[in-house]
Amino acid sequence: MKVGVVTFPGSNCDYDAYAAVKSVLKEDVEFLWHKSTDLCGSDMVILPGGFSYGDYLRAGAIARFSPLMEEIVRFAHSGGMVMGVCNGFQVLTECGLLPGALMRNSHLRFCCKYVYLRVENNGSRFTGACRPGEILRIPIAHGEGNYYYFEDDIRRLEDNGQVVFRYVDRDGRVNDEANPNGSANNIAGIINREGNVLGMMPHPERAVEDLLGSADGLRVFESVRTACSAIAEAGGN
Amino acid sequence: MDSNEKAVVYVRLKEGVLDPQGLTIHKALLQMGYSDFLSVRSGRFFELEINSECADIDRKIGEVCSRLLSNPVIEEFTVERIR
Numbered sequence: 001m002k003v004g005v006v007t008f009p010g011s012n013c014d015y016d017a018y019a020a021v022k023s024v025l026k027e028d029v030e031f032l033w034h035k036s037t038d039l040c041g042s043d044m045v046i047l048p049g050g051f052s053y054g055d056y057l058r059a060g061a062i063a064r065f066s067p068l069m070e071e072i073v074r075f076a077h078s079g080g081m082v083m084g085v086c087n088g089f090q091v092l093t094e095c096g097l098l099p100g101a102l103m104r105n106s107h108l109r110f111c112c113k114y115v116y117l118r119v120e121n122n123g124s125r126f127t128g129a130c131r132p133g134e135i136l137r138i139p140i141a142h143g144e145g146n147y148y149y150f151e152d153d154i155r156r157l158e159d160n161g162q163v164v165f166r167y168v169d170r171d172g173r174v175n176d177e178a179n180p181n182g183s184a185n186n187i188a189g190i191i192n193r194e195g196n197v198l199g200m201m202p203h204p205e206r207a208v209e210d211l212l213g214s215a216d217g218l219r220v221f222e223s224v225r226t227a228c229s230a231i232a233e234a235g236g237n
Numbered sequence: 238m239d240s241n242e243k244a245v246v247y248v249r250l251k252e253g254v255l256d257p258q259g260l261t262i263h264k265a266l267l268q269m270g271y272s273d274f275l276s277v278r279s280g281r282f283f284e285l286e287i288n289s290e291c292a293d294i295d296r297k298i299g300e301v302c303s304r305l306l307s308n309p310v311i312e313e314f315t316v317e318r319i320r
Binding site: 057058093103104105108182 | 254255257258261305306308310311
């Protein structure tokens, strides 16, 4: 598997994502510069966390118009796997690869802590290595992670199994106390209808070794690897 | 003083979309004793200086408003032209 990690001006989790793939997953990985239009043969592209373009205008609003993003949208439309973490999730909603929008946290504060996530759909390419309903402990660090979409649309996402991660408490219960930002239905991560694009606010790349406090994020990367090798065996996308 | 025409774009959250910033400002007003302000909605504005030779400026203004200046999922915009 080869992973491409995008670097926008202001990305700050690109090295974490790179290290997670290279040192922990031990797979091939390359940085992709935002001004380039070459995905360098990546099987999956990661849009990392950070503050692309200083979060000016709206988080992710300017990054989506970079030359590389046009290429990534094409890649995703042809079935390529794309994963956006935190600011990457914001970019994916801004460019329309994922539905909805990420608004200011309801309490208006930047929120940096470990949260518990429940895996709501372990049939996706990004969660296949998880048990149904498994609870993952992964950190968040954002000021604009409040997932918003219209009620009917949220219902459709839920019905389609597009909600893959939800904020829960330690015992797996969905409640307001476990919701760090006011997201509708405690939504922490979603996939597109086709299942090849994931956006999530929590940072799996920051939780890939016990030394870091948790290795639960590795599940996401392992799921992706399995999905990629299945695609390769089937002869491409 | 410049004499070019300007488009002033106001972007605000759609009605019904929660505006925590507006709510917080409103709370502050109440704390300050201004009880006659019943609610606050926040937003932002942009001033775009226009090239007077552009033929289809209306279309272009509409385009940049919906493609860049606002996020149509949660926001709406109005445009005011000033000379």
